[in-house]
Amino acid sequence: MFPFSKHSRQRPLIPPRVVAKRSAGSSVTGAGGGARETRRQTVSGNLFTTTLDGQDFVWMGTNRAEFYRYLRDHVPIISAAIWSWVHLCATQQSYNLKGSEAEKNQAVKILRDLETRLLENPLIRRDGLKHLTEQFFLELFTTGSFAGEIVPLADGTGIDYFRTMDPDLIQWERDGRWRAYILDPADEFRAPGKPEKRIYLTPERFFFATLGADITNPGGIEPMASIPFVAQIQEAMLSDMARSARNAGTPRLQIRVTPPKAFAHENEKEYQARINRYFDDTVSQFSRLDADDNLFTWNDVEVTLIGGDMNRNFTWRLNREQVIEDVITGLRLFPWVLGRSHGTTKNWVEAQFNMLMQIVDSVQNLGASLGNWVRNTELRMKGMTVTSQHVFAPNQDPFLLSRMQARSVEFDTVDKKVRAGYISKDDGARELGYPAAFKE
Secondary structure (H helix, E strand, C coil): CCCCCCCCCCCCCCCCCCCCCCCHHHEEECCCCCEEECCCCCECCCCCCCCECCCCCCCCCCCHHHHHHHHHHHCHHHHHHHHHHHHHHCCCEEEEEECCHHHHHHHHHHHHHHHHHCCCCCCCCCCHHHHHHHHHHHHHHHHCEEEEEEEECCCCCCEEEEEEECHHHCEEEEECEEEEEEECHHHCCCCCCCCCCEEECCCCCEEEEECCCCCCCCCCCCCCCCCHHHHHHHHHHHHHHHHHHHHHCCCEEEEEECCCCCCCCCCHHHHHHHHHHHHHHHHHHHHCCCCCCCCCCCCCEEEEEECCCCCCCCHHHHHHHHHHHHHHHHCCCCHHHHCCCCCCCHHHHHHHHHHHHHHHHHHHHHHHHHHHHHHHHHHHHCCCCCEEEEEECCCCCCCHHHHHHHHHHHHHHHHHHHHCCCCCHHHHHHHCCCCCCCCC
16 A cells, blocks of 8 residues: 555554444433433442442441342342242131131121221232231241231221331330330430330230241341342342343454554654554544445455354353352252252252242241231130131142152051051051041
């Protein structure tokens, strides 16, 4: 392109400047017609201050329940885990009545009326206790505790509705037994030195349950206490991975301009100015290039397409999977429950399923205690002697066939021992779980 003299003195080439140009579509028209630049959403802090721009949760050190609800609503893996726990426990529900038949028929009508007014939100059109138990499990697996009180009718003849409370506001003092109280909201701006005004909660009206018992803290354990640190890492990794993947997966043009040779009569400054001007002119031509335009250059300009291929590095995925499994473990779940199992055998999953169902049965007993307390309180206020027992339907068992086959083998084995005279019929019945053999 440029003259070249073989007698010219060789000079070191000065590398041309590198320019990154953003496409013309990086601005969005605003409501007023003007252009506004789009802002990249980045992690600007951590989960104790703010997660993403526009989400302004602030950790105050005392709002633990609010913080756990924030994690539940904004971190996908935590949301999925809590959703799984809630619906593993909130199975189909019913209740049994114990008492005389005449009182049972009357109690059914009383409890049916209670269902229609039990919820504090009158717009919800479903059975009151079923909805209340879902709220119970959701709060239990989020904050570790659930609290509420019954509001009686004006004449005291029954329950008006059940009012939920924020368990984080409940405080405890030990006076022989634990006593629960809340601070009077009107006493927030009390004068310095003035004692705080405590409102003690009446046990007959107040219901409180915890996911785990603690002898030093009646508020119980917090199931997500071990989550925030790991979740913070997982969220930062997810943001970085998204930006990295978008960058690696976007095809881009790389334009390489070969600098011309230096003239014999040029000094260093002149040569540098000339090649930079030539580089800027090339950049200017490409920046003004429309979709139907062609560019004509010498063979010192090379255009290649880079990025957008499938040759990805899977280190991001492996690291994130490990962090996700730590989060799931902190939520007392097994990774396979959320579809994160890798290479486990059927027997291993079956053993984990059995353990999971034992935990579910234990937690369902807490939900049953809420249903029993509400219904039996209503019946007592109505002067009834009949009692109610809340019942949760068992979860579907994917291993039911294999269990029935194992039970059949166990029965045949015990029957053979009885027939051979090694054990008595009563001993065989006890091995099978019956108190004694049937006698005609």
